Amino acid sequence: MTNPIRFQPVPRSAIYVHVADQIRDAILNRSLPSGERLPPERELAQQFGVSRATIREALRHLQAQGLLAPHGRTSPMQAASPDAAVDRFREALTHVVQLQNVPLPDLIELRVAIETAAMTRAAAAPVEAHLAEARAALEEMERPQISPVEFHEADVAFHVALVAASGNQALALVMLAVRDSIRLHLDEALRGRSFATIRPRVVEEHRGLLRAIERGNAKSAATLLRAHLSEFYGT
Structure with a gap:
């Protein structure tokens, strides 16, 4: 052969990975x-x-993924709640959005x-139940003495609740995952603008969104949502 194919040695997987794989499978299949x-x-x-060192490495690996959580300082690890995995996913997505410098129009889309x-x-x-959460968030936004920070939190909670009101768990999970990125851009959108000036308009637009859904x-x-986001973020 004039040009023989040359293969590279296959690296051996770390043993802890195989341990972690079995424990992960047990968590994901509810065993x-x-x-x-x-x-x-x-x-x-x-x-x-x-x-035991290999076991500890596997457990740290799974804890970083949000699949295991400490039960106490000396007690064995326990399978984490699904919310912990969502939190890890949310944090990872927020970091990726920032590192990749995802443009605002893409996030709005x-x-x-x-x-x-x-x-x-x-x-x-x-x-x-989730529509009730949206109503509660809107009432919080309408509170006379609300601070800008509290207003931001209520704004995000309103949109998350409306998505959850769909009953579609996949949409709700994705919305939870992107909410921190939403909050970052919300802070940027409000920076340098008069809170007292924009607040009444934002509240009224949220009322319109909720009213449209309640009326079916x-x-x-959808029209109100697109107009609200485009005008608010200037896209």
Whole structure:
């Protein structure tokens, strides 16, 4: 052969990865339910046939992914709640958005896509408990003595609640994951602008969104949403 193919040696996977894979599978298939404690490190080391140092590395790996949580300073790890994994996903996405310098128009387009799909479902068959959360967030935004920081939090909570009102868990999870990126841009959008001036308009636009969904008018809600986001962020 004149040009023989040359292959590179295949690196051996770290042993802790295989340990972590088995524990991860047990968590994801519910064999190890949320809140259930793992056996002590010594017992795990015996079951896997590895050192306790390898077990500790695997547990740290899974904790960083939000799949395990400490039960106490000396107690074994336990399977984390689903919210912990969502938090890790949310944090990771926020970091990626910042590191990649994702432009604001792209984030607005993502928000419009998520919220329009959610509002279509919510207008047809809303989850009343989440509509109640949206109403509560709007009432908070209307509170006379609310601070700008509290207003920002209520604004984000309002939009998250409307998406959750769709009953679509996938849309709700994605909205939760992007909410910190939303908050970052909300802070930027409000910087240098008079809070007292923009607040009444923002509150009124939110009232319109909620009213459209309560009346089952998905088309109106989508139109109001796009206008609200485009005008507010200047895109």
